[in-house]
Amino acid sequence: MSAQTIETPRMTDAQHKSTFFRQSGWMMIATVGSGVLMSMVHVFSKKIPANEYAAMGTLIQLLNWMAIPALGLQMVFAQQTSAVITEHQKRQLVGTMRAVTLGTFCIWLVMVLVTFFERDNFVAMLKLSNPAALWVTVLMALGMLWLPIFQGLLQGRQNFLWLGWLVIFNGIGRVFIAGLIVFVFAGLAAGIMVGALIGTVAALAVALCQTADLWREPSDGFDAGPWLKRVLPLTLGFGASQFLFSADALVVQSYLGNDGAAAPYVFGGTLARAIVLFTGPLAAVMFPKLVHSAARAQKTNIMGLTLIGTAVLSILAAIGLTFTAPLLIRLGSTPDNLSIIPLIPLFAFSMVPLGVANVLLNNLMAHSRFKVVPALVVLVIGYWIALQHHHDSFKAVIQTFGLFTLLFLAICACFTWVIDGKKALDEPVK
DSSP: OOOOBOOOOOOOHHHHHHHHHHHHHHHHHHHHHHHHHHHGGGGGGGTSOHHHHHHHHHHHHHHHHHTGGGHHHHHHHHHHHHTOOBHHHHHHHHHHHHHHHHHHHHHHHHHHHHHHHTHHHHHHHHTOSOTHHHHHHHHHHHHHHHHHHHHHHHHHTTOHHHHHHHHHHHHHHHHHHHHHHHHHHOOOHHHHHHHHHHHHHHHHHHHHHHTHHHHTSOOOOOOHHHHHHHHHHHHHHHHHHHHHHHHHHHHHHHHHOGGGTTHHHHHHHHHHHHHHHHHHHHHHHHHHHHHHHHHTTOOOOHHHHHHHHHHHHHHHHHHHHHHHHHHHHHHHSOGGGGGGGGGHHHHHHHHHHHHHHHHHHHHHHHTTOTTHHHHHHHHHHHHHHHHHHSOSSHHHHHHHHHHHHHHHHHHHHHHHHTTTTTSOTTOOOO
16 A cells, blocks of 8 residues: 655745745744843842852753753654655654653663762762752753654644744743742752753643644654664764853863852853854754755755855854943843953854854754764864863863864865765755
8 A cells, every 4th residue: 555645735935935034033033032031040140159150050051961862853853754744654753752752761760870879979070059959950851851852843843833932931931930939939059940940841841732643643663773873863963063062161160160260151151152042043944944855855045045144143143242241241140250251252253153063064964964973073072172171261261162163164064065065055865
């Protein structure tokens, strides 16, 4: 019996562009709104001691590390969902998401065991006054491992309306619950992380409601081998980007964070990292469209539009932050954090190559061009080694970060246009 095809109407090139810009605009609004809400937790630096604020900022970046095993999940589910054109493929998708949900839970249990046996070392390295903050972070990691599954389903179905609301609800829960804990119950880093946990639970609830129809569908068996061959390169590729994005904060807290000394870096890093978070929605909207076009053997110039848009917006954001950072730090932080102001331009413009490279990386991953992955793994290993030798000051750490984001961009550009260059940028994979 031939597989039943799920028909979707074809759009003209003009319709593709119109839809792309509308969806990108909404995702950018949602991401910026969520980012503003989430960044408002840093205003609590005025209400809690510097050492607690530095610990909170470091725990947030630690979550980025703990989420690395799931990074490929959003992309692979977006890819698999976008490519569904038959009922058989739909049943395969349902079976995959059920099996992977269980698998990520098992990964989380391993994290729990490692944390239990190494809890004293982690508390000392992160300079936590209350070990409960570590355990709240570990609990939140389960949500971070599950969210990409739901986000990938929504992204692949191009349900950007609720994908945007998902990130907004996450930000609302984080800032308002954390604010209640800090201002009413005099909570510290552990209390703020409880607020972040509640925000994650709220986002999961929204995502579950929007994908409930899939979970009720019949499923086929899960073929782990071929699936892992797809998800592991995605995990390593996007994990490399995530590692570059967050490793510096943990190094600064570990080596330079005595008595809250890392607080200025944490606040300045939050402002600079917003540049990557601000432009990320463009690549998020681009990815499923490339996959869907590949599945239908269609050509598109979406990648070029995304690359130009990301580069322009990143540069403008870096320039804007250079001029507005002094005011933002004075209004949203304590006078002790003003010392980071001279380093903000360096920090901001070091984020630009990372944001642009992420577009190229998304394009490579969407077309299953995984030859870039080993080079990125070597790059992040080199970055971690470099950080262990160049952490004498905030400036040294930022310079190391900037050098490696440029190398990251160079590698992605090389594999996009030079290596394996027989494939055109947006040529459909057949």
